[in-house]
Amino acid sequence: MLLQELKREMGFFIGDESFVKLALNDWTELFYEFIKWNKTRRPVVIIDEFPMLIESNSAVPSMFQKIWDQNLKDTDIMLILLGSSIAMMETEVLNYRSPLYGRRTAQWKVESLQLPHLKPFFPKYDVETLVNVYSCVGGIPAYLQKLDPEQSFLENVDQKILAKGEFLYEEADFLLREELREPRNYSAILQAIAQGAQSYGDIINRTNMDKSIISRYTSILEDLGFTKRVYPIGAKPKPRKGQYVVSDNYLNFWFRYVFPNKSELESGDTSHTLNRIREDYPNYVGHVFEQTVLELLKEMLHRQLLTFSFTEIGRWWFKDTEIDLIALDEVERAATFIEIKWSNVGEQDSHRILNSLKAKTPEFLWDRKKEYYGVIAKKIEKKQVLRDEGYIALDLEDFEPL
Numbered sequence: 195m196l197l198q199e200l201k202r203e204m205g206f207f208i209g210d211e212s213f214v215k216l217a218l219n220d221w222t223e224l225f226y227e228f229i230k231w232n233k234t235r236r237p238v239v240i241i242d243e244f245p246m247l248i249e250s251n252s253a254v255p256s257m258f259q260k261i262w263d264q265n266l267k268d269t270d271i272m273l274i275l276l277g278s279s280i281a282m283m284e285t286e287v288l289n290y291r292s293p294l295y296g297r298r299t300a301q302w303k304v305e306s307l308q309l310p311h312l313k314p315f316f317p318k319y320d321v322e323t324l325v326n327v328y329s330c331v332g333g334i335p336a337y338l339q340k341l342d343p344e345q346s347f348l349e350n351v352d353q354k355i356l357a358k359g360e361f362l363y364e365e366a367d368f369l370l371r372e373e374l375r376e377p378r379n380y381s382a383i384l385q386a387i388a389q390g391a392q393s394y395g396d397i398i399n400r401t402n403m404d405k406s407i408i409s410r411y412t413s414i415l416e417d418l419g420f421t422k423r424v425y426p427i428g429a430k431p432k433p434r435k436g437q438y439v440v441s442d443n444y445l446n447f448w449f450r451y452v453f454p455n456k457s458e459l460e461s462g463d464t465s466h467t468l469n470r471i472r473e474d475y476p477n478y479v480g481h482v483f484e485q486t487v488l489e490l491l492k493e494m495l496h497r498q499l500l501t502f503s504f505t506e507i508g509r510w511w512f513k514d515t516e517i518d519l520i521a522l523d524e525v526e527r528a529a530t531f532i533e534i535k536w537s538n539v540g541e542q543d544s545h546r547i548l549n550s551l552k553a554k555t556p557e558f559l560w561d562r563k564k565e566y567y568g569v570i571a572k573k574i575e576k577k578q579v580l581r582d583e584g585y586i587a588l589d590l591e592d593f594e595p596l
């Protein structure tokens with residue numbers, strides 16, 4: 195059926211109904227005939243959800259290898275294969291054991307949208323609410339479209355995520371079943387990380403799983419892009435062990451609030467979970483906001499909207515000392531130290547935060563000629579005063595033009 199559908203599309207492209215009437219037995223014949231018939235325009239052939247085609251016929255990668263080698267390689271036809279199943283695309287298309295290995299001229303992982311892209315989805319939301327939404331569902335367009343822009347953020351959480359049967363209530367389970375053979379164990383690890391387990395030992399203690407199993411599972415979750423390990427900036431060589439975080443905001447939210455409360459939510463009672471979210475969410479957003487700020491600063495640097503520059507940016511920690519964000523300019527040998535607060539910061543609080551920050555910076559052993567300090571918060575009172583004193587002061591108001 196798919197072959198016949200593509201044949202029709204090719205016939206429309208060529209502008210000759212006779213092509214549609216051709217009796218073709220397989221994909222190789224289809225592309226062979228298409229090249230002969232097409233004489234004018236440059237075609238771009240896009241096959242979406244290619245892994246589903248492979249599931250229906252395991253010989254498909256070999257067929258497309260033959261198609262490419264014998265028919266397409268020396269033509270100006272562009273062939274694009276898309277797939278949302280990371281595991282299938284990796285093993286069946288990109289892996290060196292795949293018949294298609296070595297044929298690609300490019301590959302591109304399509305990333306999710308970032309915070310500045312959310313405004314068109316929710317034109318009535320202010321920046322603070324957009325941060326709340328982004329921290330909850332991330333930047334996947336399909337997820338954003340499930341929320342109602344006319345409802346408040348918490349109403350959307352209650353009705354679109356916590357309600358049994360809703361797309362965003364089921365999606366995390368679906369993702370794990372799609373990509374993994376043993377979703378139960380992976381769910382336990384994701385829940386542990388989402389609830390604060392950062393180290394290997396923390397994950398073992400929270401899950402009570404065997405050390406050798408944890409190692410294999412965490413490695414697979416990293417390969418799939420569900421989790422990642424974050425290393426302190428400036429540390430070279432990288433430490434053997436980093437801190438684990440859930441990469442995707444939707445999965446992070448779901449495993450922090452939905453998965454642990456599944457029993458209640460299955461009964462249709464969302465009130466307890468919603469109250470917990472209402473109380474805990476500022477703390478949760480505070481951690482997500484650190485990563486969001488990193489993305490926003492990169493965008494501001496790209497648009498030349500910053501008063502400082504950097505070639506590398508990230509968190510730093512050593513033993514009991516931690517700095518939310520350090521931006522390094524290796525050209526100027528300058529280091530910018532920033533504390534991030536998901537709160538409203540008064541003038542006195544700003545100076546207290548900056549003094550505390552200065553006290554920690556000597557422990558960051560990176561050779562530098564210049565140092566700068568700053569605060570990024572939800573709202574900073576009299577931030578111009580701080581700027582006049584030579585500090586960096588940014589809040590949500592500064593990110594709004596993005």
